Amino acid sequence: MRNRGRGTGVRRARGRSAAALLAVASLGLALTGCSDNAVSPRSARNDALDTKALAQSSGAAGTDCQKAKCIALTFDAGPGERTPQLLDTLKEKKVHATFFLLGKNHVEKYPDTVRRIAAEGHEVANHTWSHERLDKLSADEIRTELGSTQEAVAKLTGRKPVLMRPPQGRTNKTVTKVSKELGLSQILWSATAKDYSTNDSALIKKRILDQADRDGVILLHDIYDGTVPAVPGIIDTLKERGFTFVTVPQLLAPAPPKPGQLYRP
CATH class of the missing domain: 1.20.5 (Single alpha-helices involved in coiled-coils or other helix-helix interfaces)
Structure with a gap:
C-alpha cells in the first residue's frame, strides 16, 4: 500500500x-500575443537566398551574416539625455545600432539627437508615440501611435522608419495589419538585461553576455543610468568572442524587411 x-x-x-x-x-x-508566424533572421536570410529577393536587396554594407557571427545591438525608448554619450561610444567602437524611438517627450524633445542618429549611419526605427500597449488598442489608435512617430522621424531625417518594436513585445493580428499598412516590420529580441530594473552596469553587462548568441538581437534602453556605461564592455567582450555588430536590416539581409512580418531570433 x-x-x-x-x-x-x-x-x-x-x-x-x-x-x-x-x-x-x-x-x-x-508576451507577444499571437506570434506563431514569427520568422527568425536566419530563416529570412535562407529564404531570400533562394528567391529573387537576393538580387533586389542592397545587401548588408559588406557584412555577410551567412558567414559572419552577427549580432544586432538595439536601443528602445529614446532618445534621451544620455544618447549623445552612447553615440560617442558607438562611433569610437565603429559599431552601428538600431534605435527604436519614442515620439512623445523623446523625438519631440531631442530633434538634434535624432538627426545625429541617422547621420551617423544607425537605423532609426519606431517604438510608438507614447509607449501604449498596442494589443490593447483599436486599429485607429494603433495607427495613430505608429503613424505619429513615422511622421515625426521623417520630418527630421527625410525617411520614414521601416522597423517597429511593439512596447513590451505585445502584438496581435490587428497590430500586424496596421504595421503592414504603414510599411513596418515588427522586431523582437533574444537578449535583454532588464535594465529598467537595475542601474548596476556590471550586472547589465553580465546579463547580455550570458544571453548573446549568433543572429541574436540585444535589447537595451539608452534612457537608464546604468545602461550607457555598460555598452563599451559589452561591445569589447563580444568582439573578442568573434561577433560582428550589425543593424537589424543587415542581420536580415539579403532579405528586405517585410512589412507586417514579426521577426524573432
Whole structure:
C-alpha cells in the first residue's frame, strides 16, 4: 500500500510539473500575443537566398551574416539625455545600432539627437508615440501611435522608419495589419538585461553576455543610468568572442524587411 501511495504521489508531482511548464510556455506566448508566424533572421536570410529577393536587396554594407557571427545591438525608448554619450561610444567602437524611438517627450524633445542618429549611419526605427500597449488598442489608435512617430522621424531625417518594436513585445493580428499598412516590420529580441530594473552596469553587462548568441538581437534602453556605461564592455567582450555588430536590416539581409512580418531570433 505504501508503494502504491508513493506512486500516486509521484504521478501527481509529475502532473503539477507538467502544468507548471505549460503555464510558463503560455506566458511566453502571451508576451507577444499571437506570434506563431514569427520568422527568425536566419530563416529570412535562407529564404531570400533562394528567391529573387537576393538580387533586389542592397545587401548588408559588406557584412555577410551567412558567414559572419552577427549580432544586432538595439536601443528602445529614446532618445534621451544620455544618447549623445552612447553615440560617442558607438562611433569610437565603429559599431552601428538600431534605435527604436519614442515620439512623445523623446523625438519631440531631442530633434538634434535624432538627426545625429541617422547621420551617423544607425537605423532609426519606431517604438510608438507614447509607449501604449498596442494589443490593447483599436486599429485607429494603433495607427495613430505608429503613424505619429513615422511622421515625426521623417520630418527630421527625410525617411520614414521601416522597423517597429511593439512596447513590451505585445502584438496581435490587428497590430500586424496596421504595421503592414504603414510599411513596418515588427522586431523582437533574444537578449535583454532588464535594465529598467537595475542601474548596476556590471550586472547589465553580465546579463547580455550570458544571453548573446549568433543572429541574436540585444535589447537595451539608452534612457537608464546604468545602461550607457555598460555598452563599451559589452561591445569589447563580444568582439573578442568573434561577433560582428550589425543593424537589424543587415542581420536580415539579403532579405528586405517585410512589412507586417514579426521577426524573432
